[in-house]
Amino acid sequence: MTMPSASRRDRKKAATRQAIADAALELFLERGYDQVSIRDIADAADVSTATVFKHFSGKEALVFDQDEDREAQLIAAVRERPSGQSILDALRQHVLDTWPSIEAHPQAAEFTNLVNSTPVLRAYAERMWTRYTDSLSAAIADELGVDHDDLSCVALARFVLEIPVLARGRQDRRAAVDAIFGILTHGWEPPSRPPAQ
Amino acid sequence: MTMPSASRRDRKKAATRQAIADAALELFLERGYDQVSIRDIADAADVSTATVFKHFSGKEALVFDQDEDREAQLIAAVRERPSGQSILDALRQHVLDTWPSIEAHPQAAEFTNLVNSTPVLRAYAERMWTRYTDSLSAAIADELGVDHDDLSCVALARFVLEIPVLARGRQDRRAAVDAIFGILTHGWEPPSRPPAQ
DNA sequence: TAGAAAAGTGCAACGACTCTACTTAGTGAC
DNA sequence: GTCACTAAGTAGAGTCGTTGCACTTTTCTA
Numbered sequence: 001m002t003m004p005s006a007s008r009r010d011r012k013k014a015a016t017r018q019a020i021a022d023a024a025l026e027l028f029l030e031r032g033y034d035q036v037s038i039r040d041i042a043d044a045a046d047v048s049t050a051t052v053f054k055h056f057s058g059k060e061a062l063v064f065d066q067d068e069d070r071e072a073q074l075i076a077a078v079r080e081r082p083s084g085q086s087i088l089d090a091l092r093q094h095v096l097d098t099w100p101s102i103e104a105h106p107q108a109a110e111f112t113n114l115v116n117s118t119p120v121l122r123a124y125a126e127r128m129w130t131r132y133t134d135s136l137s138a139a140i141a142d143e144l145g146v147d148h149d150d151l152s153c154v155a156l157a158r159f160v161l162e163i164p165v166l167a168r169g170r171q172d173r174r175a176a177v178d179a180i181f182g183i184l185t186h187g188w189e190p191p192s193r194p195p196a197q
Numbered sequence: 198m199t200m201p202s203a204s205r206r207d208r209k210k211a212a213t214r215q216a217i218a219d220a221a222l223e224l225f226l227e228r229g230y231d232q233v234s235i236r237d238i239a240d241a242a243d244v245s246t247a248t249v250f251k252h253f254s255g256k257e258a259l260v261f262d263q264d265e266d267r268e269a270q271l272i273a274a275v276r277e278r279p280s281g282q283s284i285l286d287a288l289r290q291h292v293l294d295t296w297p298s299i300e301a302h303p304q305a306a307e308f309t310n311l312v313n314s315t316p317v318l319r320a321y322a323e324r325m326w327t328r329y330t331d332s333l334s335a336a337i338a339d340e341l342g343v344d345h346d347d348l349s350c351v352a353l354a355r356f357v358l359e360i361p362v363l364a365r366g367r368q369d370r371r372a373a374v375d376a377i378f379g380i381l382t383h384g385w386e387p388p389s390r391p392p393a394q
Numbered sequence: 395t396a397g398a399a400a401a402g403t404g405c406a407a408c409g410a411c412t413c414t415a416c417t418t419a420g421t422g423a424c
Numbered sequence: 425g426t427c428a429c430t431a432a433g434t435a436g437a438g439t440c441g442t443t444g445c446a447c448t449t450t451t452c453t454a
Contacts, residue, residue, distance in 0.1 A: 009451050013401070037440060048403050053442065088385060123324060130323070145390045152388045155363050155377050159356055166352050180352050187384040188285060191349045193342045206420050210432070234409060245434050250411065 017055045019045045024062040029110050033063070033118040060124040063115065071132045073098065075139045087140055091160050092181045096174060099164055116169075129161040136161065159184055214252045216242045221259040226307050230260070230315040257321040260312070268329045270295065272336045284337055288357050289378045293371060296361055313366070326358040333358065356381055 023044035027036040038059060042049045056062050077094035078087055085093075115121045137157035138148045146153065167176040220241035224233040235256060239246045253259050274291035275284055282290075312318045334354035335345045343350065364373040 007452070009400070012450085016401080038442085039440085049441090050404080050443085051402055054401075059441065087387070123320075126324075126327070127320060144387050146388050150388050151363070151367065151373055151376055152380065152385065155359075155380055156385050158359055158363060159380075162352075162355055162359070166348070166355060170348065176348055179348055183349065183352055183356075183381070183384075185384045187380075187382045188349065188353050190284070190341050191343050191347055204420075206431070209420085213432080235411085236409085246410090247412085247435080248433055251432075256410070 016045075016047060016051065020047060020052055020055055021062060021065040025065075025111075028063065028114055029107075033114065033121060060121060063121055064124065064128060067128060071135060074132060074136055078136070078139045078143060087143060088156075088181065088185055092177070095160070095163060095177055095181075099167075099173075099177075112168075126165050129164055130158065133158045133161060156184065213242075213244060213248065217244060217249055217252055218259060218262040222262075222308075225260065225311055226304070230311065230318060257318060260318055261322065261325060264325060268332060271329060271333055275333070275336045275340060284340060285353075285378065285382055289374070292357070292360060292374055292378075296364075296370075296374075309365075323362050326361055327355065330355045330358060353381065 020041065024036070024041045027040055027044060038049050038052055041062070042052050045052075052062075074094065077090055081087070081090035115125055133154065134157075137150075137154040140157060141148050141150045141153040144150075144153070163177060163180050166180060167173050170176040217238065221233070221238045224237055224241060235246050235249055238259065239249050242249075249259075271291065274287055278284070278287035312322055330351065331354075334347075334351040337354060338345050338347045338350040341347075341350070360374060360377050363377060364370050367373040
């Protein structure tokens, strides 16, 4: 999975990072996020606290270790879509193809629970996505040949990036994603009233 | 504006809170958010640091002092809309009537600049709104007689609450709000290409 | 193999925030 | 009035995240 890095130095660096991330996740799942200090993690990984911050930007980042290059994939989905496909369809397809599988790995339940039960982690997770608003909207605007901060592109990007948050916790995530894209495609309409019981 | 509180105790309490908020805002505008410590604020307001935290939940909350009962207004706009008016129209009208005026008071420019130039404040401001997602979507769902966590209601609530963030910094906020409601009403469509220059 | 570069260490420090025990002051009943 | 109750405020110590600094160790490179 992880490619054997070129130099020994890089390998050791990656190993250290991994040791920290592993120790952190284990302790978080065991005791809860707020009950684990950076010192605990550093001790468990047998490094100094300064080293922890050399590898991770902050305590929250220790939890979301593997979430990288999602941004690049997102942009690529827009830029390299099959000719003739609309941007909205390209985004829908990318979301359906990519995002649900993320939660399909082991420990997913515990992990999701950890995030959802820790306010600061929920907040961080939400911001992770919306942080890409600018680059996604720029890509969309580029494809359409309009200005980079075109409001309608920014709004679309933002709304699409809210989807993971909105679809989280739904029994049928696929249907949820479809429903939200339905709003973005055709506009919002009042949901049909369920039969009174 | 502020009603004369019942008891002397309550009046003094409110005065202390106000003194802290005033001192904080003045110092923030003067030096910048990160260059002012809680101790500075406490000293300026002539209280102890512990007192600051008795009145405000954290440093960011010192900046957004007056943002209360916005939630209540929002819910009311949905619940008490004129009969025959759609929920989307009610929300649009409420947003247009209420939100732009907020930035029309003195110091608005400096204040906006303070928030926009301080990442942690930007983040806090964004979360302030989306925090109301649950209550707004519950109100919408109630009006429609569907389940409280109906996905389409949650999504609409969330998207509407993103509007202040999206419209911030636009030259014509009114037009921006209208454009975004257009997306929510009729669906997203590629913006028209501006004439090549 | 010397010496640059990078990873890691230990420690001190700062600021946000909390806790505890204490003082002060307004409140309401007698 | 005064007495007991309660809430506001204080001082100070302590925790924790985070940063900076001077230093050692390891790895890369010429």
